[in-house]
Amino acid sequence: MLTKGVQMMFLDDRKRSILRAIIDDYIETAEPIGSRTIARKHELGLSSATIRNEMADLEEMGFLAQPHTSAGRIPSDKGYRLYVDQLMMPINLSDDEIETIREAMEIKINELSQLIRQASVIMSRITKYTSMAITPQMRKSIIKATQVVPIEPGKALVIVVTNTGVVRNCLVNISDKLLPDFLIKVSNILNEKLSGFTLEQINYSQLKELEVEIGLSGEFLKPILEGVAECINQIDNPEIYLDGTTNIFNYPEFRDVMKAKGFLNVLDEKEVLRDLLSNKNENIEVDIKIGTENPFEEIRDCSLVTASYSVNNRIIGSFGVIGPTRMEYPKVVSSMNHIRKKINYEINKLMGKNIDGS
Amino acid sequence: MLTKGVQMMFLDDRKRSILRAIIDDYIETAEPIGSRTIARKHELGLSSATIRNEMADLEEMGFLAQPHTSAGRIPSDKGYRLYVDQLMMPINLSDDEIETIREAMEIKINELSQLIRQASVIMSRITKYTSMAITPQMRKSIIKATQVVPIEPGKALVIVVTNTGVVRNCLVNISDKLLPDFLIKVSNILNEKLSGFTLEQINYSQLKELEVEIGLSGEFLKPILEGVAECINQIDNPEIYLDGTTNIFNYPEFRDVMKAKGFLNVLDEKEVLRDLLSNKNENIEVDIKIGTENPFEEIRDCSLVTASYSVNNRIIGSFGVIGPTRMEYPKVVSSMNHIRKKINYEINKLMGKNIDGS
DNA sequence: TGTTAGCACTCAAGCTCGTCGAGTGCTAAA
């Protein structure tokens, strides 16, 4: 009899309701859920005994697990997976929350990275989990201006501006013999030659070729070209933000100090964060990685929810939330979706302002 | 008899040795220290009974405390205070450590903030505690150059450079009608008028007065002047770095999750860090705040060791280490001192390179 | 045939109680 239930992987409505009820409750309480609790709290019109039988089936199918024989059931990763894919009821953000997001994400300055930083801060505030965000990949952005500004004899400032409004500068030491007038000439040539190219199109050897153009031996020009390369490098190097790390202490699953330590340690590594946020799937709005689906050992009992933002349908960066697998998925998913739209809107506004071409 | 010992606050050599031994041991083990342990491990030529009597005296004088009747003694804040002021034996850094510091703190770029960031990182690596650092107060630094660079119609980049090699820029939206040639004129006037002043000498109303000079109604100039103000503001706004936060998990006093949470939470506040690092005492090389001497409730069982770095004997910033009161003071103090000297050296080198005047 | 009441069983949590040992204070002798 049981084998029949197990063999057919199809879950009837009753099993689905029970599973949903269990996961909803477990997300709320973090305690193993017993059959009686479900019978009492949810109006399923079933006795605890019936629910008990169903729960046994659900366990055998792998959606639930039992910490020990005489405890209630807790969801397995597979159970959460079904829950997020099919069972959970979407919720709407409260007016308050929407207002908070709106307020936080108004762009005050021309800097894209500020927007992303704000997004991260607000995500952790709203969800109460730990949030992270990575600033856009800039390899495809276009150089709008390159300038060399004389500061004092022996010193010049190299500046690169992109169409996305990102500016980087680099103070370089140059020969005392280079006069301001000459630097302005160099500046103009660089500006003319580099404008319109994307960052990824420019590499150092190409820069070297400009030396010929300018007609001056490499030694004098070298620091300036290195400055340009450094600026480009900095623009291209995405920043990563992490917020709400101490939120995890509010969840009983991190009562164990070693677990908290592991969690915080792994998030301290920029490389790890970059990896977690390198969301390749272009088709999915909000991606969810549950427990063991995660790439790193230390967060195998966490869930990671990520979303990407894009320009012209090309993903340029992403952000996410990480917390215990017992995560308020409905809330997190709607927050992420909302903020994602907000970022996209603001980013396209910003780009529109800054691009004259497209 | 006991009262005699207590009345005279003078500690004889024997009491001092015993107190030093107890604190040394407690720093190492984090366990209450008993009389027998001291008699065995340290060659004081005294029996445990004698030491016991002395310990009772030391407790009555407030240098030691007893968690409960049948436990050993632990140092009180007052005990630590005496220890750091008079008892502890200075230690030298190992060659390895000196090399590590040297390597980490070589300046590669012209940016002062990088140096301070490195100092913080290296402090936490060497001491195994949590470290923090604040970038210099820049109010006294001198404006070396101000530039307005046309980027495209309707957009200009405002740049401010100081004698300390700090550069900030601000992309501003301007009227389409302002032509590049005019912007260059504005740039020259600004450069001429602002150079040589310190940041604190310049305020917005002064900037407004320049409008007259340039001879153009405020509406056109406003965004540019705001850009200058924003740059100055950003330069003046010190950055704060925090490293090695998860180090605290290695110390048994932070096994309690709530304590760890309180600690991490309080250090999450920029304001708190700024406060902790606002070291006013100009005479002291390395300042130590023990336990209850600290201003914030959450770190009353921590010790904070800070040091300042300066230019021309004027303190411009500071850095520090925070950890349990049971801190390896000798190690921390010598590390701080070493790094302090290193920073001072590098900073003066950097300033020397960048200042042409003084 | 599916549902439910009833019952025996399981097991972690929490309590008490006794043992152990590190440490103390006091006393008396050296």
Next chain:
DNA sequence: TTTAGCACTCGACGAGCTTGAGTGCTAACA
């Protein structure tokens, strides 16, 4: 003044017990 000795204290630890939430199975019922 120092020290050996001894009675005493008290937390840590583990064994044994109780409690209660929860289960699986069986038999009766609709």
